[in-house]
Amino acid sequence: MKILLLDYRRDLEKGELLKLISFVSADIIGFEERDHKIALQVQDNGDLEQIEFNFNQLMEKYCSPKENEYIYFQHKHSKNQKYYNTHSIYESDRIESFEKGLIGFKKEAVHLFNYFSSIFRTFAIEEHAEERIYPTLLPMEVYKKTGYLKSSPQYSMFCCDVLESMDSISDLNELAGHSDVHHVLSEPALALSPSACFHTYKELENQSLKTSQSLTFTQKVFRNEGRFNWNEFGRLRDYHVREIVFIGDAQYVLNQRNRIMDKVASLMQQLNLSGQIAAASDPFIIPEMQSYKKIQQFEKSKYELRLSTSEENSLACASFNLHGISFTKAFHIEVENCSRTVTGCIGFGIERWVLAFMCQYGIHYEKWPAMVLESMK
Numbered sequence: 001m002k003i004l005l006l007d008y009r010r011d012l013e014k015g016e017l018l019k020l021i022s023f024v025s026a027d028i029i030g031f032e033e034r035d036h037k038i039a040l041q042v043q044d045n046g047d048l049e050q051i052e053f054n055f056n057q058l059m060e061k062y063c064s065p066k067e068n069e070y071i072y073f074q075h076k077h078s079k080n081q082k083y084y085n086t087h088s089i090y091e092s093d094r095i096e097s098f099e100k101g102l103i104g105f106k107k108e109a110v111h112l113f114n115y116f117s118s119i120f121r122t123f124a125i126e127e128h129a130e131e132r133i134y135p136t137l138l139p140m141e142v143y144k145k146t147g148y149l150k151s152s153p154q155y156s157m158f159c160c161d162v163l164e165s166m167d168s169i170s171d172l173n174e175l176a177g178h179s180d181v182h183h184v185l186s187e188p189a190l191a192l193s194p195s196a197c198f199h200t201y202k203e204l205e206n207q208s209l210k211t212s213q214s215l216t217f218t219q220k221v222f223r224n225e226g227r228f229n230w231n232e233f234g235r236l237r238d239y240h241v242r243e244i245v246f247i248g249d250a251q252y253v254l255n256q257r258n259r260i261m262d263k264v265a266s267l268m269q270q271l272n273l274s275g276q277i278a279a280a281s282d283p284f285i286i287p288e289m290q291s292y293k294k295i296q297q298f299e300k301s302k303y304e305l306r307l308s309t310s311e312e313n314s315l316a317c318a319s320f321n322l323h324g325i326s327f328t329k330a331f332h333i334e335v336e337n338c339s340r341t342v343t344g345c346i347g348f349g350i351e352r353w354v355l356a357f358m359c360q361y362g363i364h365y366e367k368w369p370a371m372v373l374e375s376m377k
Helices: 014-023 048-062 086-090 108-126 140-145 166-175 179-184 198-203 250-271 287-299 326-331 350-361 370-376
Strands: 002-007 028-034 037-042 071-075 095-099 102-105 137-139 190-192 213-222 238-248 275-279 302-308 314-324 342-349
Touching: 002 048, 014 028, 014 037, 014 048, 037 048, 071 250, 086 095, 086 350, 102 108, 102 350, 108 213, 108 238, 108 250, 108 350, 108 370, 137 140, 137 198, 140 190, 140 198, 166 179, 198 326, 238 250, 238 350, 250 275, 250 302, 250 314, 250 342, 250 370, 275 314, 302 350, 314 326, 314 350, 326 342, 342 350
Parallel strands: none
Antiparallel strands: 002 037, 028 037, 071 275, 095 102, 137 190, 213 238, 238 342, 275 302, 302 314, 314 342
16 A cells, blocks of 8 residues: 645635545545644555645636635524534444445334424425325436536436346356446446435426426435445435425526525424524536636525534534526426526435434433423324
8 A cells, every 4th residue: 555645725615625525536445634634545556646636626727716605594503502423323223324325224213213304394395395105216317407417426326227138137247346347237327316306307398387386205315425434423325315496587496595594493493403594506527617716606506404412513404405496408498487596405415404403402202302202193
């Protein structure tokens, strides 16, 4: 193993930079911070010069400068709030860990999951959203049309079929888990969607809707966050999202988003949950997309709810987004008597709400807020 010690720019969002290091080179096997530098652990046959070049490119083109934070809403539990250790939560009998980034819930954690899922569904129904059930798999042509493969390809996860031949079927068991398994697999025609709302745009493609409308559903979302990030608390490969999608004129979409943001702020107060809703931007990794981060910050087209997991750390548990015409233009969606049809969406990461709640209230339900205990009856 070789060590490559590199400087990094202090004006960048360091957390974003660290999360992207795994995409610099497959030869990087680990990293750590040393005296305001980053020490990359590289395989013996790794090209240090190329890796240093890639790292500098990452800083120059792919990472955002630090932004002034705009906070929409903030709530703090109390000055003496006790946070529960994230390792003890993962190791408790309420959580089942299957692999890095893959967890399941048991016992009281299941109740919390259902509790939050029900609340978010109620938010949507109160805003007259129609319910949908969508498949998990997303056709490749739909995925490409969303533009996501241009803006954030690093999250992509694809699905392959075994080739329809007796030889491929016979060899699959032997080859599974090895590098040459791709010889018996087809080219992927389907993807695991990194965003919950993509099926909606396919459903509405080439349609002219009579009025503005909202749709809601619970969807599984899948993301490759990078091999060095799975040890981070709440970083998951797949998770459930309660999604609410808005289609209509700009004022309708803005009003729908803001009303539900206010409902979330009220819920945080009722449950006495520490956290904040603040302006944010998407993790675009393509250089040409970096300007959109500044646009999102300036126009406040994206807000993110982060619930506290300790005095210093927090977990992104929901996002509130305005898309403009990005999807209505790509999928040819219109609303009658609307000169400019736009979309927006809200996504609640249900597993993350459960984990953040446990960080603030623990795994024993006797210490939970009364309104949660009442729901358990």
